[in-house]
Amino acid sequence: MRVVVAGAGVAALEAALALRELAEDRVTVELVAPDEDFTYRPLAVAEPFRVGEARRFPLRALVEEAGATLRKGAVQSIEPERHVAVINDGEELRYDALLLALGARPREAIPGALTFRGPEDGQALADLLADAAEGRIRTIAFALPSGTSWPLPLYELVLLTDAHLANEGVGGGSLQVITPEDRPLALFGPVASDAVRELLEIRGIGLSTRTTPVAVEEGSLRVVPDGQIEADRVVALPQLEGPRLAGTPFDGRGFVPIDPHGRVLELDDVWAAGDLTAFAVKQGGLAAQQADAAAESIAAQAGAAIEPGPFRPVLRGLLLTGLVPRYLRGGPGVASTVDTEPLWWPPAKIVGRHLAPFLAAHMGLSAEPPSVVQEGAVEVEVELDPELSHTPVG
Numbered sequence: 177m178r179v180v181v182a183g184a185g186v187a188a189l190e191a192a193l194a195l196r197e198l199a200e201d202r203v204t205v206e207l208v209a210p211d212e213d214f215t216y217r218p219l220a221v222a223e224p225f226r227v228g229e230a231r232r233f234p235l236r237a238l239v240e241e242a243g244a245t246l247r248k249g250a251v252q253s254i255e256p257e258r259h260v261a262v263i264n265d266g267e268e269l270r271y272d273a274l275l276l277a278l279g280a281r282p283r284e285a286i287p288g289a290l291t292f293r294g295p296e297d298g299q300a301l302a303d304l305l306a307d308a309a310e311g312r313i314r315t316i317a318f319a320l321p322s323g324t325s326w327p328l329p330l331y332e333l334v335l336l337t338d339a340h341l342a343n344e345g346v347g348g349g350s351l352q353v354i355t356p357e358d359r360p361l362a363l364f365g366p367v368a369s370d371a372v373r374e375l376l377e378i379r380g381i382g383l384s385t386r387t388t389p390v391a392v393e394e395g396s397l398r399v400v401p402d403g404q405i406e407a408d409r410v411v412a413l414p415q416l417e418g419p420r421l422a423g424t425p426f427d428g429r430g431f432v433p434i435d436p437h438g439r440v441l442e443l444d445d446v447w448a449a450g451d452l453t454a455f456a457v458k459q460g461g462l463a464a465q466q467a468d469a470a471a472e473s474i475a476a477q478a479g480a481a482i483e484p485g486p487f488r489p490v491l492r493g494l495l496l497t498g499l500v501p502r503y504l505r506g507g508p509g510v511a512s513t514v515d516t517e518p519l520w521w522p523p524a525k526i527v528g529r530h531l532a533p534f535l536a537a538h539m540g541l542s543a544e545p546p547s548v549v550q551e552g553a554v555e556v557e558v559e560l561d562p563e564l565s566h567t568p569v570g
């Protein structure tokens with residue numbers, strides 16, 4: 177069975193590894209993507225502070241190591257009735273099974289703010305930190321726009337900024353978080369949320385919840401419902417949009433609807449996994465879990481003796497803070513736990529059943545937590561409602 181995977185990010189690599197294990201030589205797997213490298217983005221938040229870096233691996237070697245092949249190019253459209261994916265050079269790729277793993281597109285949601293999308297915005301944030309270190313700016317607001325389902329990097333940015341400025345000997349400024357959430361990192365449940373609230377309090381970082389930042393205007397941040405918040409600079413996360421690939425169904429924000437086994441609604445032999453799906457929370461660990469469900473379903477269709485399981489989302493997050501590590505677990509039916517030991521292994525930022533050990537074993541990504549993680553992190557784990565298809569944050 178010929179499996180084509182559109183994309184070569186987290187979900188695509190996890191699916192390739194899972195298919196190799198589950199379906200063995202019943203399938204050939206070809207990934208299609210324009211990238212030269214696989215970029216491990218979560219540590220991008222640490223780059224501007226010079227305490228970590230977004231890791232990059234040559235993609236072709238990684239894909240081949242995973243037992244698949246790489247076709248360089250961008251998928252422009254699909255023609256599901258003909259079982260064809262159309263590439264930007266005009267070539268048509270025939271498939272028996274197609275997995276869409278194209279990720280999402282970040283877009284600025286708060287005009288006038290520094291929108292931190294990943295490694296590409298590291299230098300702008302480093303410049304802002306230099307301005308703060310030299311006293312040119314004193315108040316920085318960290319703003320979560322409505323419709324952002326993965327708020328963790330914003331909390332990492334404010335905590336790392338605080339630690340960085342303290343190391344630089346800068347005092348007297350003020351940092352604050354502005355968020356539409358009911359409580360900080362509410363998505364992870366009360367234990368994680370209380371731990372984050374406590375961290376912010378200990379550091380003297382301000383917090384405004386149930387407050388939606390809208391735009392930066394004349395040196396202040398306009399918010400609803402309460403007017404203006406004074407800030408010299410504003411750092412924000414982006415909103416995400418789906419890729420709106422021609423030939424696929426998608427919702428108003430461009431995200432693809434799937435069933436619990438990752439099958440794209442209304443289409444035959446097409447699956448989707450990761451940030452491009454309509455599932456509310458866009459996160460690498462969840463992308464990998466969706467990829468595993470899709471891979472099981474594809475492997476069963478290829479004749480493997482397997483009963484495919486549905487996507488059962490469990491959210492695990494590792495929060496870089498600069499303080500002593502704490503590992504938290506919670507969620508419906510799971511006792512809330514706080515521990516100093518990792519809750520998963522290897523203790524990666526992106527928790528993929530196959531991808532995390534694969535990157536640890538083959539690509540030199542350490543099986544030990546990076547030093548920045550050892551020095552200060554909070555791990556959190558929570559089960560989510562698999563039907564969640566609206567954003568839980570604001």
Ligand SMILES: Cc1cc2nc3c(=O)[nH]c(=O)nc-3n(C[C@H](O)[C@H](O)[C@H](O)COP(=O)(O)OP(=O)(O)OC[C@H]3O[C@@H](n4cnc5c(N)ncnc54)[C@H](O)[C@@H]3O)c2cc1C
Pocket residue numbers: 182183184185186187188208209210211217218219220221249250251252277278279280293294295328329419449450451452458459460461462463493494525526527
């Ligand atoms: C700053 C930051 C911090 C984060 N922190 C964490 C964290 O701590 N933990 C965590 O789990 N997640 C984290 N994430 C989120 C995580 O990186 C994403 O959720 C994850 O990468 C989504 O995987 P994906 O496979 O859906 O998409 P991606 O990994 O984005 O991969 C998409 C792939 O599709 C390719 N592509 C796009 N368009 C086309 C096309 N037309 N044709 C062919 N290929 C195409 C891209 O080149 C890429 O290869 C973070 C993200 C950022 C930006």
